[in-house]
Amino acid sequence: MKSFVSLLIFLSFFCQSKAQSTLIDPAIQTPKAVLDDFMDQRFGMFIHWGPVTLRGTEIGWSRGTNVPTEEYDNLYKEFNPVLFNADQWAQTAKNAGMKYLTITAKHHDGFCLWPTAFSDYNIMNSQYKVDIVGELARACKKYDIKFCVYFTVLDWHDQNYPVHISGDKNPDPNADMNKFVTTMKNELQEIVTRYHPFMLWFDGNWESPWKNEYAADVYTFLKKLDPNVIINNRLGANNQHPKLGPNTIGDYATPEQEIGELNMKDPWETCMTICNQWSWKPNDQMKTLHQCIQTLAKVAGGNGNLLFNVGPMPDGRMENRQITRLKEMGDWLKLYGESIYGTKGGPFKPNEVYAATRKGNKLYIHVFERKSASITLPVLPNTKIKKAFWLNGGKINYNRNAAGNITLQLPDQLPDSNDSVIVLELDINAENIPVVS
Structure with missing residues (x-):
């Protein structure tokens, strides 16, 4: 009897796994040649940036904690990064030996760095009124950098998303996830059709309102827009970022603030900060050149990519010390790059x-x-x-x-x-x- 019960449990688990794994049609998954090309790049720039830099606290996560929610949500009215220069950002990535660049077009606070038609909470309603995402897409093309976009699954600012404050265990009964997913798809369609990103870096997939059915719908929708767009593993409803599983919805794994394990089977990318905080923080401790170069080498040695984060300042400039450190990495890569790229x-x-x-x-x-x-x-x-x-x-x-x-x-x-x-x-x-x- 015990064996029979165990068999039933196993079959139930197997059927559930099978059902989840077939949410995505294998025919639409990213081609291997495209993923191989992505993994050959080995080194990319991550940029976390938005109105929160006016307070020097963490993007998204400081909303309602370090910065009162109402104050946080109104920072965009003060945001006027007049020294932002997309060419300088792309040139910094180029000088560092980076091959791709990923910008936080929309983080968990919901603020959009492009002029979306589906939310008023966007850069065109700040004092600056410049399409940051568009400017970066053009600059990356100019400097032969592959352009990529970070986009959050959750959005604490959107009233149709049931969670409005991080950690809230009482979802809003008036929220409407179907409307939220529709907005999300509309915003993503703008991004894919206007800016043609090489890769979409999703995040925020761990809260209970988000389900794998939504993720599969979005993945399928994106693949119809661009069959070759690469999608990370933080679209599916789970929090197992460091590895791929049988039910993963997404193309590659994303260990965070740690070097991934040697893996010759699954593509992966470590995301890590050059300082401690993702978004800009005054006097944040920066990694030594020794740490930076050895991190890159260890990541490549584990068969992964390194997405290395910088946080520009409120006025739009990157800190000179960070630019210098990245240039030093680029100088090393000029000598030793053949042992990193395409390996x-x-x-x-x-x-x-x-x-x-x-x-x-x-x-x-x-x-x-x-x-x-x-x-x-x-x-x-x-x-x-x-x-x-x-x-x-x-x-x-x-x-x-x-x-x-x-x-x-x-x-x-x-x-x-x-x-x-x-x-x-x-x-x-x-x-x-x-x-x-």
């Missing part, structure tokens, strides 16, 4: 001493620090090293023991204090090597 991660799991990337017959070893006179790598079966050298430098001495472990000899001082890259040319395609534990 695969692995076959070794990244650690605090080194990470590995690979492309063709080349295996790149990113050395983060010199803890001893050598680094010993795990066994690489059925491979032969044809050549070993520093990227942009001379040869490196190595030996291989009977078990197949490779020991790389290190100089007293590494060529680059942030990340020195060793190239191992192999006699086989390095991308075909299985993950080595």
